[in-house]
Amino acid sequence: MDLKEKLVSSFLAFENRVDVDAYVHDVRSEAIKVFEEKGFPSKKEEAWKYTSLNAILKEDYSVFPKQENTLDYKDIKPYFIHDIDSYKIIFIDGKYSSHLSQTTHDGLDVCLMSSALNKPKYQLVIKNYFNKIAEKDSLTSLNTAFSNEGAYIHIPKNKIVEKPIQILHFSTGNESATMLQPRNLIVVEENSHVQIIERHQSLTDNPVLTNSVTEIFTNKRAIVDYYKIQNDSKKASLIDNTFIKQRRESIASVHTFSFGGKLTRNNLNFYQEGERIDSTLKGITIIGDKQHVDHNTLVHHIEPNCESHQDYKGIFDDNSTGVFNGKVVVEKEAQKTNAFQANNNILISDKASINTKPQLEIFADDVKCSHGCTIGQLDESAMFYMRSRGIPEKEAKALLMFAFSNNVLESVKIPEIKQRITKIIAKKLGVNIGFDL
Amino acid sequence: MLKIENLHASVEDKSILRGVNLEVKPGEVHAIMGPNGSGKSTLAAVIAGREDYEVTKGSITFEGEDIEELAAEERAHKGVFLSFQYPIEIPGVSVTNFMKTAINETRKAKGLEDMPAKDMLKLIREKSELLEIDRKFLSRSLNEGFSGGEKKRNEIFQMAMLEPKLAILDETDSGLDIDALRIVANGVNKLKSKDNAVVVITHYQRLLDYIIPDFVHVLYNGRIVKSGGKELAHELEEKGYDWIKEEINA
Numbered sequence: 001m002d003l004k005e006k007l008v009s010s011f012l013a014f015e016n017r018v019d020v021d022a023y024v025h026d027v028r029s030e031a032i033k034v035f036e037e038k039g040f041p042s043k044k045e046e047a048w049k050y051t052s053l054n055a056i057l058k059e060d061y062s063v064f065p066k067q068e069n070t071l072d073y074k075d076i077k078p079y080f081i082h083d084i085d086s087y088k089i090i091f092i093d094g095k096y097s098s099h100l101s102q103t104t105h106d107g108l109d110v111c112l113m114s115s116a117l118n119k120p121k122y123q124l125v126i127k128n129y130f131n132k133i134a135e136k137d138s139l140t141s142l143n144t145a146f147s148n149e150g151a152y153i154h155i156p157k158n159k160i161v162e163k164p165i166q167i168l169h170f171s172t173g174n175e176s177a178t179m180l181q182p183r184n185l186i187v188v189e190e191n192s193h194v195q196i197i198e199r200h201q202s203l204t205d206n207p208v209l210t211n212s213v214t215e216i217f218t219n220k221r222a223i224v225d226y227y228k229i230q231n232d233s234k235k236a237s238l239i240d241n242t243f244i245k246q247r248r249e250s251i252a253s254v255h256t257f258s259f260g261g262k263l264t265r266n267n268l269n270f271y272q273e274g275e276r277i278d279s280t281l282k283g284i285t286i287i288g289d290k291q292h293v294d295h296n297t298l299v300h301h302i303e304p305n306c307e308s309h310q311d312y313k314g315i316f317d318d319n320s321t322g323v324f325n326g327k328v329v330v331e332k333e334a335q336k337t338n339a340f341q342a343n344n345n346i347l348i349s350d351k352a353s354i355n356t357k358p359q360l361e362i363f364a365d366d367v368k369c370s371h372g373c374t375i376g377q378l379d380e381s382a383m384f385y386m387r388s389r390g391i392p393e394k395e396a397k398a399l400l401m402f403a404f405s406n407n408v409l410e411s412v413k414i415p416e417i418k419q420r421i422t423k424i425i426a427k428k429l430g431v432n433i434g435f436d437l
Numbered sequence: 438m439l440k441i442e443n444l445h446a447s448v449e450d451k452s453i454l455r456g457v458n459l460e461v462k463p464g465e466v467h468a469i470m471g472p473n474g475s476g477k478s479t480l481a482a483v484i485a486g487r488e489d490y491e492v493t494k495g496s497i498t499f500e501g502e503d504i505e506e507l508a509a510e511e512r513a514h515k516g517v518f519l520s521f522q523y524p525i526e527i528p529g530v531s532v533t534n535f536m537k538t539a540i541n542e543t544r545k546a547k548g549l550e551d552m553p554a555k556d557m558l559k560l561i562r563e564k565s566e567l568l569e570i571d572r573k574f575l576s577r578s579l580n581e582g583f584s585g586g587e588k589k590r591n592e593i594f595q596m597a598m599l600e601p602k603l604a605i606l607d608e609t610d611s612g613l614d615i616d617a618l619r620i621v622a623n624g625v626n627k628l629k630s631k632d633n634a635v636v637v638i639t640h641y642q643r644l645l646d647y648i649i650p651d652f653v654h655v656l657y658n659g660r661i662v663k664s665g666g667k668e669l670a671h672e673l674e675e676k677g678y679d680w681i682k683e684e685i686n687a
């Protein structure tokens with residue numbers, strides 16, 4: 001039985017295991033039909049031309065957790081930003097871990113999707129927001145069909161959430177291969193501000209496939225800063241589907257740091273509905289071996305006077321491959337749009353490759369849109385210059401790469417995240433230098 | 438200190454150095470002059486360990502050790518320094534952090550701990566004052582948007598920070614106005630001792646009025662074709678290179 005059949009035939013059993021709310025049940029049933037009809041995307045589809053799921057779909061995944069697994073604090077400590085006070089929503093093999101988490105209902109809801117989907121007091125929010133902006137493509141539909149667990153975050157009006165929220169998914173490898181389908185819903189009401197950190201981490205070398213869907217709503221003048229840290233083990237793959245709908249004057253940013261994993265696909269979609277909206281999409285990708293990272297972004301400008309800023313840096317070593325597919329749509333009504341997109345890449349090895357493709361669809365005439373992509377090698381004369389000052393080859397290379405990607409890090413607002421990313425980069429590049437540029 | 442014997446070097450199969458002999462002893466100042474394209478920068482780069490130049494014949498010894506197989510950074514750790522004719526811009530790396538990394542990597546190579554932050558700051562302050570470099574300048578990206586003169590002054594600042602045994606200054610005077618030239622020359626002279634040596638590559642007598650050479654060599658067509666004392670520089674300033682070319686071709 002292939003994975004698609006396995007998933008489709010598991011659906012009834014899955015729904016029997018979870019509490020079924022009629023509304024959610026309908027959404028799920030609809031979604032499994034879409035998935036059944038479409039199946040997994042193949043390279044024949046334009047959006048998947050350079051990313052093949054074939055190899056990772058061959059594993060015999062267990063498609064929902066069979067048993068409760070536990071982890072100790074010390075096992076997971078290295079994987080979250082522990083030097084700041086934060087809310088934590090922690091999952092182990094897809095199951096919520098209450099003893100590791102730190103949630104709240106005190107003035108805001110930082111809790112679980114499973115309870116939000118079932119408890120009457122959340123019903124209205126669920127009806128208004130759940131599965132409203134998630135696309136109806138096959139992978140998102142697959143997630144919707146199996147949506148049950150993940151983070152549920154609801155920030156009421158006029159609230160500045162002082163502590164960042166960390167959403168962490170761990171897999172123990174207790175199953176020989178695990179498929180996870182976390183589903184997050186984040187609703188930020190008027191004038192509120194929240195910072196969120198998300199990370200998926202496998203703790204063994206058993207294969208893991210995560211197909212994650214996150215819906216984020218930023219209402220009027222809300223501010224959301226979202227950080228995705230992707231530094232998973234060699235056998236872990238991630239398909240991240242994130243949808244953000246912004247209302248007027250809201251500011252949303254997503255920073256994606258992709259250093260690890262086997263295959264990572266980021267489908268990041270921004271829908272601007274309102275005037276004077278600001279959207280930021282930034283990323284640093286540093287990979288090697290046979291790793292693959294694919295950024296597939298969309299910014300949809302619908303109304304006038306909005307901005308979007310995209311800046312993705314990629315560094316590819318060994319046989320690694322990268323894809324950047326950045327689509328910007330500016331509707332006819334969206335005059336005075338200011339849309340900026342840049343994708344700069346360095347290929348360290350001559351076996352590494354990147355496919356980068358900006359797609360601009362502009363229907364308004366009074367707009368400022370710029371895009372640029374570059375693919376280069378490491379600057380040899382800069383290398384010699386640094387080495388002639390006593391900086392060894394590896395360190396010189398690391399310093400150049402760090403400098404190359406530094407402007408993305410500069411816009412990270414939480415210093416501890418910046419430090420952590422810096423450390424991960426140093427480790428990734430095998431150097432022990434401070435980079436305090 | 439430095440001994441170059443019958444050095445031949447080529448780049449992309451084009452032979453550039455064709456039998457250079459040069460010996461530099463501690464405490465000496467040597468000037469290398471010569472028309473454009475004669476191979477001066479190539480010689481400097483080969484000594485500093487640039488990999489795209491291939492040494493096809495001959496040897497380079499530094500303090501009795503054959504350094505031909507050593508990487509550029511290893512030569513730097515031994516005390517070789519090159520002030521670049523065209524310093525490279527490195528966006529995103531500040532002058533200060535570049536120097537900190539260079540110094541600490543050099544210390545690491547010698548088995549020493551990182552320099553304490555306080556000492557580092559003191560050193561930076563001292564050397565930037567010597568070169569009359571504004572503090573603000575040090576937090577800017579290395580060489581990015583620097584004027585020609587600022588780049589050269591920054592090279593000598595780096596030299597002052599690293600205190601090399603052998604400093605090769607490749608046309609450090611070009612792009613400097615007279616005040617900057619004086620500052621740079623003064624910096625070099627302050628660092629001069631009986632234990633270190635300087636090789637000054639220049640077209641002009643100007644710099645040699647401040648940094649007084651013990652020996653002057655003329656590099657032409659990849660060979661040192663004439664050597665003499667400091668008067669040779671004056672002669673070249675007056676008469677140009679044509680008489681040397683004629684002498685050789687005769």
Ligand SMILES: Nc1ncnc2c1ncn2[C@@H]1O[C@H](COP(=O)(O)OP(=O)(O)O)[C@@H](O)[C@H]1O
Nearest residue numbers: 448449451453472473474475476477478479480
């Ligand atoms: N990387 C290189 N590739 C090809 N030719 C080079 C390279 N570097 C130097 N050359 C050539 O070697 C010769 C000597 O150059 P250079 O050492 O820069 O001379 P100088 O510094 O005396 O003006 C010139 O003809 C120059 O064009």
Ligand SMILES: [Mg+2]
Nearest residue numbers: 477478479522
């Ligand atoms: Mg030159």
